[in-house]
Amino acid sequence: MNNAIIRFDHVTVTYGAIQALQDVSLEVEKGMIVALIGANGAGKTTLLNALTGVVPVKEGHIYLRDEDITGMKSHLISQRKVAHVPEGRRIFAELSVEDNLRVGAYNLYKDKARIKQLMEMNYELFPILAERSKQLGGTLSGGEQQMLAIARGLMSEPEIVLLDEPSLGIAPIIVEKIFEFIVKINQMGKTIFLVEQNANLALETASYVYVLETGRVTNHNTSEVLLKDDSIRKAYLGL
């Protein structure tokens, strides 16, 4: 698969004596929605954090468009058109919705016209954010915060969007909406790497899925195949 835009090559991440990721290899193909599923504590968030330089990689290499980005600082990876929408949304609670979006477009700071354009695009995508534009980020509901987190990521004009548990702690009806947005964003031509505990949703949305168990990739295939896989059905879909 040489269309890989992200490639993990035997990556190991440790927290002290604990191995969070063990010898993980995976690829995300350009233009697709790829998901990573697994239980709580399997290392899903660690994997994304290793990718964007939030946690150090102990062994192995991570490539972005064939460039070795192992150990690179977060802001440099962000400048390479990667938007990481972190777990728990991490909205800047004391900034207004509009300013949160402005921070997302930090590298375009001087280009006011472009920022305005991007903001309008986001408001069109998430009308509720337009209504709340002057409100402080911390006053939004969980679902609204998730939309804001995604919109904030889109403000940097990314080619790749990393989504960490976008369904976490959000009402099911809103979760559905958010996954509709994810598909929409993918249709805008952006590659999506989705980390999700909700295997059902992930398998429905993504075309290719990796399964992570206690720090190891134990299975990976297209979602059609995995949906028929008995072990997956039992462990993750409760069927």
Place this chain on the structure above:
Amino acid sequence: MTMIVQQLVNGITQGGLYALLAISYSLVYGVMSLVNFSTGSIYMLGAVGAWLLCNYLISDFLLSLVVGFAVGFALAFILEKIAFKSIRGISRISSLICTIGFSQMLNELTALLFGKATKGMPSFFSEKAFEVVGVTISWLQLILMLAVVVVLVTLQLFVYKTKMGLAVRTVAMDNTTAGLMGINVDRTISIAFSLAGACAGIAGVAGCIYYRSVSAYMGWIPGIKSFSAAVFGGLSSMPGAILGGYLMGIIENFGVQIFSTGYRDVISFVVMIIFLLFCPAGLLGRKKTTKV
């Protein structure tokens, strides 16, 4: 009445110095969650820099302030690079002790090279500007007040109106996420730390000109007092730190008026302790509301 106004004027002048130092604490605390107890030493070294300038090169007020800025900025920049960068993320108490250690080191090194004796500063603008119903205000007081306000306003503009300022505010809120937004966290911290140093340096110059003396240990009391002022105003809030600084100056001068000069340091701390008992977040400090 005359006395009240007079003490108010003195308090505002002195409070300006505390405000500069308090904002220095607040800026560092914001981006690093670190109380930098070497702030007082940077204050002192700013003053020493101004003394050297006035004694060996040229006795100039404005140039002294520039030297204070430069010394404070450079010193803080170096300190951050060699010391505080490497201890970032370790336990708070260790980093706190580290800043106290550096403070001692700077004070003693200065004492060694500069001498322990207190040295005099030349006087600037000592003429009386005006006198209304017994209240005297010197030009120096007016100019110092103005200089402090100019510095504080400039700093606020920097923090709230520039790209780097946005980075500083963002890093203060959540540095991991700030990095994900494309903000260079290391550089932002370095700049905030250096600017904090510059504020302390300017405060040092203003202080040594106001009191007309310089010594290697002059930073200790103002350092501690303005830390209290910053806590008083709310350590995490820059406007709070400014307010705390001015209030501290005013309270102190009224206290001296009511009791006696000997109690100068006691009064301000007692007031602060009592206040914090009832309002632990400080005047404008944010009460942490975390949404789960």
